[in-house]
Amino acid sequence: MQGLSCPSCTAPVVSRPESSPASCARCGAKFHFDDYGTYVPLFAPCKVTVEEATENVMEWASGVKGGREFSRHIELAKMTRRYFPVFVFGTLRDGRKGTVVASATASPEPGIRNIDFSHVEMHALDEATLGDGEVMCPSLGPGAYTKLLSVDPTTRTVVYYPFWCTQYVYKGRLNTVTVDGCSGRVSGDLSVEIERRSSMPFAAAAFAVIGAEGALALINWIFAAAVVAATAGYAIYHARRHRGD
């Protein structure tokens, strides 16, 4: 491990601190450290209220096919605000700078790695300003992703990012939903089952109508053929529309 230096004033840290966070002997700034160096963790303030988060979840559930009815019947558990630590790795590929986001916890919650930082204001972490949200502790070091995501762990920034978390039960399964605390984007498992009615009545009607249209040959057989073709075309369109596609 390389020598540590203060991320604020770059003064060398003479002896490895016993615990994180530590304070710089020269400028007094607080910093954290791991096997890859020192860093100042950042946090993104939560801009979405709990009411907005709940509304977003309902809109998200209604937005899928068959979801309107579904969203009327689901009951959400209480929304809790959590700050998840994430690594933001800087990458350089083909001369272009980019970022890769990875979670600093092994939580399988949806959406906590799918963060767009382009419009997010970040500030140095001060736990007093986080309010009553739950702060998740990192359980991984940046080295966990070196091989898996082809990133350089020394380029990492640690950001505590807010999410609203809730759960609901559907078809006997517990589903977790998260709402991005900055953008309001919703992520979670959503599998709406659309009730399928039997297609037999429609097929029988199509059979009877087309069979009867043969009588139109009395007027003109070309006209009769055209009407049969149009009816058949409509039947195919109807079938494709209702097969749950």
Added chain:
Amino acid sequence: MISKSGCMECGAPVLFEEFSPVASCPSCGTAHRLPRDSSGAWILTYSNELQMDDARERAMEIVEPKLGRSRRSRLEIVETFPIHLPVWKAVCHATGWFRSPEGEVLPLSMSREMRIPAYENASRIGVPKDINGSDAHISPDRDFPMMHVKIGPSELREEAERLMEEEVASVAGGPEDGNRVTISLRDPVLALYPAWIVRFRTRNGEHSLTIDGITGQSMNVVDIQVADEKILSETALALVSGCTVAAGTAMSFMEGIHGTGIGLIVAGAALFGITNMLRLALKSSRLSPKPKGRRAST
């Protein structure tokens, strides 16, 4: 052999003999030791053989066939991340005696290798289908994304004993039948198995698929309501039958009632009627309850 590993110094293969926690690299002599958890169980960490792009590709190959054509175009992968799943492996022994249906006292000895997922939501995330020790990469570090171990060593013992009791009861009956069985657990190993979780969005919602990080197979069943292709076949049958009847009707009206016209009408009606009756008969036979299987005898 429990496992092999790459030497931390020179990369040569290091073989760990079963129950021997220490091994030396045959190339450079560096000593390696298997990590253990607080209960003394060995910890085997399996390397992730798949990269992120491979996992996404496999997820698409698995999900696309389940969707109809128009839903495929709306299939979007929203998130892909690696995870290690802690799974307990242990051998459970049941020894004792049981009473046969004839009243004879017979000895009982059963062994089962058990795989018990130690993480939450195992039914949703899935469990690795096969874990064998020969390809694990032993890492002295614990720095990889691993799910929280919900079932510790004491809960493992309870769970393994419960499963073994059920198995013994299915074969030889329970204590109420006068059986006396002792269950013991041996050689617990905590395998940390790699997987990728791929979350994707379709027209009907969002879902997550777990991809085995070694074999690339799916570890869970994605709850997607598949397209009802039966509607198309039923409609096609109705159209063919209807057109046959229409031709017969046209002929009858234009040329008067005669054999060909009547024949077409009857053929069309018969095709539609008989095919649908057969379909209904097959469907009701599939839905009828199956007879219960016999209990296995010793």
